[in-house]
Amino acid sequence: MENLSAKELRDKIAAGRISSVEATEEIFKNIDERETAIGAYINTYRDRALEKAAEVDKRIAAGKPVGELAGVPVAIKDNMCTVFGPTTCASKILENFHAPYNATFVEKLLSADAVIVGKTNMDEFAMGSSTENSGLKQTVNPWDRSRVPGGSSGGSAAAVAGGLCFAALGSDTGGSIRQPASFCGVVGLKPTYGRVSRFGLVAYGSSLDQIGPITHTVADSALMMNVIAGHDPADSTSVDEVVAPVCDYLEKVDEPIDKLKIAIVPEFSAGADQQVQKALTDAVDIYRGLGAEVIEINMPHLDYAIAAYYVIATAEASSNLARYDGVHYGHRSENAADYIEVYSKSRAEAFGKEVKRRIMLGTYTLSSGYYDAYYLKALKVRNLIRGDFTNAFEKCEAILMPVSPTTAFKIGEKINDPLKMYLSDIYTIAANLAGVPGISIPCGFDENDLPIGLQILSPAFTEDKLLRIARMYEKENDWHTRKPTVTN
Amino acid sequence: MSNEVQYKVVVGLEIHVQLCTRSKMFCGCAVKFGQPPNSRVCPVCLGMPGVLPVMNKQAFEYAVLVALALNCEIADFTKWDRKSYYYPDLPKNYQISQYDLPLSTNGFIEIPLEQGRTKRVGIIRAHLEEDAGKNLHPAGNFSQVDLNRTGTPLLEIVTEPDMNSGAEVRALAVELQRMVRYLSVSEADMQKGQMRFEPNINLVITKDGAEYKTPIAEIKNLNSFRALERSIDYEIQRQLDEFLETGKTMDTAGKSTRGWDDDREATFLQREKEEAPDYRYFPEPDLVPVELTKEWLDDIRAHLCELPITKQMRYVNEYKLSDYDAGVLTAERSTAEFFEQAIDAGGEPKRVCNLLTQVGLKLANEKGCGLAELGLAPENVAELAKMIAVGQVSATAGNTIMQEMLKTGKSPQLMAEELDLVQKSDACELETIVDQVLTENTKAVDDVKSGGKKSKKALGFLLGQVMQKTKGRANPKVVSGILAKKLG
Incomplete structure (x- = not known):
């Protein structure tokens, strides 16, 4: 059963060939066997999940209508608000925080009859690229337990890769879905900014945050998008569907794009490791073989993406x-003498190092006298980067580049060198600044048997096409079918 | 060179007006005063993790309407900014406000001065923001926070420092209050904090031919028009005394914040030498900018009405009413409208005014309701005014009829007859009575005829006798005519 994709599982459950309870029990068996080793979850909800599974099974048996994800065990990142269990953001400051409401996309998952297995570990407040910044626990890479799963949605990626759920949601502010997906050998999609409601996602960088699926296959990603995409009146930045209609992402996902025109950015991609570059070149060749025209472009402002990102975010x-x-709500210091100390001590005691670093950076760049030099300038760079994408998409339908310069690195390798860690997102950040969608799909393994990801970017609100382009490649390979072996 | 000390008072105002929309600025909570603490709150106005604001369109329209009434330039593109400061009554620790692109700028308000003159006070800007909650300090070593008020739509209006006395500031405050009430956008009750004024005041002193400016003081917590006016008068004297004693000027001392002690009727120092706080404004990423189309603006403009000051001046110039009467009739929109309906129904303005101010409003006050709620028909008031004008009833009888009309709802004609208050103007009938009086008072008749000192007094006496005999119903003009003829 574990080798089934979410879509295959859904179809079998709907056809009555597997029950949701069986699937959910299988997932919890895997969790029992592997979670101690992987550490993907902050909290799991066995009883709740089995109850929902049984309810779905009952409805299917009775021939009643069910949702699009009926009975499929999924995971969500712990920065997504749920009325059940805490929503911690992997931070001590919210360790015991229980949200009084469900996020819009959680409601959508529930009404699609998904079975929510648990909430996954992450870098504290989604700040990080390795999940090492979690204030609550360590998650490892299922392919090599001495390595990081990537981040910040490391728990979600590790849970999917490790067979601890069939699909998961992550959030991506600068690569937090795509980079861990690539490190863990799974598919990660960051939709266009505004495609999925952010209501109920604990904010990190509001103009950059976007929710998306982490799955085994491209089709699963499309299936998840069918559930979570769309306008939400509670989120003013979610896009009006008259302006940008949503569609059935799954319906045509197997249809290749005729006369596809893709672009590569050789100068920019040259910074990646040899093996990562080789995997990219091979992927480009596959597309050529499928009849795609490949052009080389220059995106001169991408070099400034990291700098702009770390100011704006x-x-x-x-x-x-x-x-x-x-x-x-949240952690309150017991050592505060007055209300000013309630602030300073509570925050000093409960925020982790990276969170403090970013709060200080952001406070500094917004301060009077520095605003123009940093924040305003970063906004200008952001516009130039948007321009780079606009120009590029006049010449092509998709851009191919690495997801990350390296494969999964060792735990502890970069944690004390923030700049080195930040560079891990060099290829993913621009999509957030420009608001365009990007997907990471497995495209090979390096000499250490670690997965490599291929990133494909497309114009805003063309997720349907992006998924079809990704699917064209996926059909030619079996990278996505390989599974790591993990036991506790 | 004169040794005399002369000074000029300079006052500018920062004004906050709560808008009486159905729901709060960025969430669906009801705007209601005097509810149990923290009973009008939701995750959004509580600033819970993951929530997003959605702009209240009605609040925006109300704000634009006031800005139009303040003769402001209305921006066709306006955006939201975050203003950061830490305070327990501000759950997000930032306030959503407007910084560099407010919805309106550069207007003015006309305020009434004595003797029918008006003064124009410049408006620098008017913008929309959300109100904070309230910190409560009960006895004990703790404070409480009530967040019912949090998120109430708040219009901030900043005036030019164009006012030169406490009386002018009060006049502006009263004018603004009746303006927003006319527009039905705020209840503007100062006691309830629905309208709050923070004057900035200093003096320009001329001494020994040189000019000095005293340090600016900002006065807070003023919750009545009286306190507003008194605090400025107090501050004028205090600043003058302080200057004469210490020679402090705005170059040698910084701006200070002073509170108002209602019991002692004095301002007191709260904070001194205040540096401009750094609010770290930046564009609110969770809201989209507002683009005000011409059609939308026209729709809003259609809700404008004739403003109270315009009405007041018109009543003085067109209807020849006194300043005082015009002020009373325009204090509330419903009163003015009632008055105008009675005029439209043919009532002579001055007589309608007298009926309304001497009887109608007095009764409305006693009942604690508006004039329009008395159940009085404007047509009946007009009719009564006409009856007085043609001498059918006397002015005194008119007031009595008005009172009785309010009780019974009957027409003035019917009331006059029922109460037997119709004036006797029939010369023949009156002549008989006059003859009778003349026979009975020969001494007085002689006095009149003899002319000189006693003549006038005696004539008055005879007239009085006629009135007594007719129980006040004789038309004095007609009686005087008959007397003149008989004794002439």
Whole structure:
């Protein structure tokens, strides 16, 4: 059963050939066997999940209609608000925080009859590229337990790769879905900014955050998009469907694109490891073999993406995280003498090092006298990067590049060198700045048997096409069918 | 060179007006005063993790309507910004406000001065923001926070420092209050904090031919028009005394914040030498900018009405009412509208005014309701005014009829007859009575005829006798005519 994709499982459950309870029990058996080793989850909800599974099974047996993800065990990242269990953001400051409402996309998952297995580990407040910044636990890469799963959605990627759920949701502010997906050998999609409601996603960088699926296959990604995409009146930045209609992403996912025109950015991609570059070149050849025209383009401003990102994201974060002050909810210091100390001590005690670093960076760049030099300049760079994409997409339908310069690195390797860690997102950040969708799909393994990811980017609101382009490649390979072996 | 000390008072205002929309600025909670603490809150106004604001369109329209009434330039593109500061009554620790692109700028308000004159006070800007909650400090070593008010739509209006006395500031405050009430966008009750004024005041002193400016003081917590006016008068004297004693000027001392002690009727120092706080404004990424189309603006403009000051001036110029009467009739929109309906129904303005101010409003006050709610028909008031004008009833009788009309709802004609208050203007009938009086008072008749000092007094006496005999119903003009003829 574990080798089934989410879509295959869904079809079998719907056909009555497997029950959701069986599938859910199988997942919890895997969790029992492997979770101690992988550490993907902050909390799991066995009883809840089995109850929902039984309910779905009952409805199917009775011939009643069920949702698009009926009975499929899925995981969500722990920065997604649910009325059940805590929503911790892997932070001590929210360790015991219980949200009083469900995020819009959680509601959508539930009404699609998905079975939510648990909430996954992450870098604290989604700040990081290795999940090492979790304030609560360590997640490892199922392919090599001495390595990181990537981040910040490392728990979700490891849970999918390790067979601890059939699909998961992650959030991507600068690569947090795509990079861990590539490190763990699974498919990760960051949709266009505005395609999926952010209501109920604990904000990190509000103008960059976007929710997306982490799955075994491209079709699963399409299936998840069918459930979560669409306008939400509670999120003013979610796009009006009259302007950008959603579609059935699954319906045509197997149809290749005729006369596909793709672009590569050789100068920019040259910074990646040899093996990563080789995998990219091989992938490009596959597309050529499928009849695609490949052009080389230059995107001159991508070099400044990391700098712009760390100004904009941290500025927004410094403001978004101001509310965790010990006054209304979350950790409150017991050593505070007055309300000012309630703020300073609660925050000093409960925020991790990287979160503090980013809050300080953001506070600094927004301060009077520095705003123009940093924040305003970063916004200008962001516009130039958007321009690079606009120009590029006049010449092609998709851009291919690496997801990350390396495959999964060792735990502890970069944690004390923030700049080195930040570079891990060099290829993914631009899509967030420009708001365009990007997908990471497995495209090979390196000499250490670690998965390599291929990143494909397409114009805003063309996820349907992006998925079809990704699927064209997936059909020619079996990388996505390989599974790591893990036991506790 | 004169040794005399002369000074000019300079006052500018920062004004906050709560808008009486059905729901809050960025969430669906009801805007309601005087509810149990924290009973009008939801995850959004509580600033819970993961929530997003959605703009209240009605609040925006109300704000634009006031800006139009303030003769402001209305921006066709306006955006939201975050203003950061930590305070327990501000759950997100930032306030959604407007910084560099407010919805309106550069207007003015006309305020009434004595003797029918008006003064124009410049408006620098008016923008929309969300109100904070309230910190409560009960006895004990803790404070409480009530967040019912959090997120109430708040219009901030900043005036030019164009006012030169406490009386002018009060006049502006009263004018603004009746303006927003006319527009039905705020209840503007100062006691309830629905309208709050923070004056910035200093003096320009001329001494020994040189000019000095005293340090600016900002006065807070003023919750009545009286406090507003008194605090400025107090501050004028205090700043003058301080200057004469210490020679402090705005170059040698910084701006200070002072509170108002209602019991002692004095301002007191709260914070001194305040540096401009760094609010780290930046564009609110969770909201989209507002683009105000011409059609939308026209729709809003259609809700404008004739403003109270315009009405007041018109009543003085067109209807020749006194300043005072015009002020009373325009204090509330419903009163003014009632008055105008009675005029439209043919009532003579001055007489309608007298009926309304001497009887109608007095009764409305006693009942604690508006004039329009008394159940009085404007047509009946017009009819009564006409009856007085043609001498069918006396002015005194008119007031009595008005009172009785309010009780019974009957027409003035019917009331006059029922109460037997119709004036006797029939010369023949009155002549008989006059003859009778003349026979009975020969001494007085002689006095009149003899002319000189006693003549006038005696004539008055005879007239009085006629009125007594007719129980006040004789038309004095007709009686005087008969007397003149008989004794002439």
